[in-house]
Amino acid sequence: MADKAVPHFHNDPGVAVIHVGSKEFMCIGAKPPFDHPHIFLDMGTDDETICQYCSTLFRYRPNLAAGTADPAICVWDNQASAAA
Helix, strand or coil, X not given: CCCCCCCEECCCXXXXXXXXXXXXEEECCCCCCCCCCCEXXXXXXXXXXXXXXXXXXXXXXXXXXXXXXXXXXXXXXXXXXXXX
């Protein structure tokens, strides 16, 4: 079983839009310990959604691989953070 099947994204850099390659994902706001409750967002048939906690705009970009983002720094990897 995969450790984390749903990608997690944060907006620590404070960008206006995060382009993502997944329509279903978790928004954590900022990196821990300043994160908000990790919430599941599902765009459904839409191509963008706004996080109701931090107001980050996420826009789907089909040419990005699933689980990736532009800017790439907005992908949160819990294991990488724990190892640092």
